[in-house]
Amino acid sequence: MLQPFDELPSEFQNKAVKKYYDILKTKKRSIIMKRIVDLIISLLLIIILLIPIIILALLIKLTSRGPVLFKQVRVTTYNRQFKIYKFRTMVCDADKMGSHVTSLGDPRITRIGGFLRKFRLDELPQLFNVLKGDMSIVGTRPEVPEYVARYSDAMYATLLMPAGITSLASIKFKNEDRMLEASTNIDEDYVKIILPKKMHYNLLYLKNFSLRNDIYLMLKTVKEVAFH
Numbered sequence: 001m002l003q004p005f006d007e008l009p010s011e012f013q014n015k016a017v018k019k020y021y022d023i024l025k026t027k028k029r030s031i032i033m034k035r036i037v038d039l040i041i042s043l044l045l046i047i048i049l050l051i052p053i054i055i056l057a058l059l060i061k062l063t064s065r066g067p068v069l070f071k072q073v074r075v076t077t078y079n080r081q082f083k084i085y086k087f088r089t090m091v092c093d094a095d096k097m098g099s100h101v102t103s104l105g106d107p108r109i110t111r112i113g114g115f116l117r118k119f120r121l122d123e124l125p126q127l128f129n130v131l132k133g134d135m136s137i138v139g140t141r142p143e144v145p146e147y148v149a150r151y152s153d154a155m156y157a158t159l160l161m162p163a164g165i166t167s168l169a170s171i172k173f174k175n176e177d178r179m180l181e182a183s184t185n186i187d188e189d190y191v192k193i194i195l196p197k198k199m200h201y202n203l204l205y206l207k208n209f210s211l212r213n214d215i216y217l218m219l220k221t222v223k224e225v226a227f228h
Contacts, residue, residue, distance in 0.1 A: 001031065002160065009079050016154035020206045024160055030211055031161075037211065038137050041218075042130040053124055056087060056116070064110045066092035069125060074142035076163040079156070082134040084142060084163075085125035089113025099186040100144050102177050120225050126165045138214040139164025140202040143195075150191050158202045161209075166221040169201035174224060 005012075005021055012021075024031065046053075057068045070088040072095065073081050094108040102109065109117070116122040129135040135142070142163030173179070176194060183189040205213070 002028065003078065011079065011151075012156050012159070014153040014156075016152075017157045017160070020154075020157035020203065021160060023207060024209065027209055030209065033211055034136065034214065035133075037214070038130050041137055042127045046127050046131070049124060049127075056121060056124070059112055060088055060110075063112050064088075064091065070122075073145060074163065075145055075148045075159065076134050076142055077159060077161065079148065079159055081145060082129070082132075082142075084135075085129055087116055087122040087125060089116050089122045099190075100146070101180065101186055101190045105181070106177070120221075123165055130165065134162065136162040136164045138166055138205075138217050140167055140205070141170050141198075147191055147195065152196075152199075154203060155199050157206060158199065161206065166217060167202060168205050168217060169198040171217070171220060171224055172201055173198055 002021070002024060005018065008017075008021075060068050066088060068088060070086045070090070071083045072086075074084045076082055089110060090102075090106075090108040090113055091110060098106070098108060113122070126135055130137060139162050140158040148159075173194065179194060180186050180189060205217075
């Protein structure tokens with residue numbers, strides 16, 4: 001449920017966020033239904049994919065040193081921090097060896113990690129984030145606090161809803177690593193060039209939010225992954 005606007009964190013108290021808040025305020029029933037759909041789909045997928053999840057976990061453990069899961073602090077609804085779960089696709093302590101985002105051919109990515117990323121299988125553990133309520137199936141991909149601290153006023157509107165596993169922006173920028181391949185400062189180029197473009201689609205999602213649109217984006221994600 002949406003909190004009263006005057007009770008939102010101070011960084012949300014601006015006209016740009018209010019514009020999107022007023023749109024979402026008219027869709028309270030859809031927001032409630034979105035959470036119910038998230039619970040049903042995430043629980044069903046965990047049950048259906050339990051054996052593949054276990055197999056992938058074993059492959060990661062057997063082929064590289066380190067934990068099976070990668071946990072990182074990200075930001076979700078109302079600027080609240082949480083730990084996102086992913087299958088580890090990089091070498092141990094990769095986040096201390098370079099940028100928070102990756103470019104094509106990043107040497108930190110393990111052999112099986114490249115396969116997991118190609119088909120977005122590394123995102124499967126986020127189904128548990130959805131069950132916990134930290135994330136939704138569809139919504140703005142959660143960023144690290146360092147990037148959120150550089151949001152414009154309007155960008156904070158994307159935090160009126162839970163972070164998502166997939167989104168229109170993540171589909172449009174599925175080859176983000178290629179865009180950053182020639183970058184000499186990946187963090188800066190991501191924040192100044194890539195992030196604003198992704199946020200255009202994230203804000204468009206809020207403007208047109210509906211359960212029908214969520215289902216469309218879920219199906220489109222499956223199609224994009226299957227025909228990568």
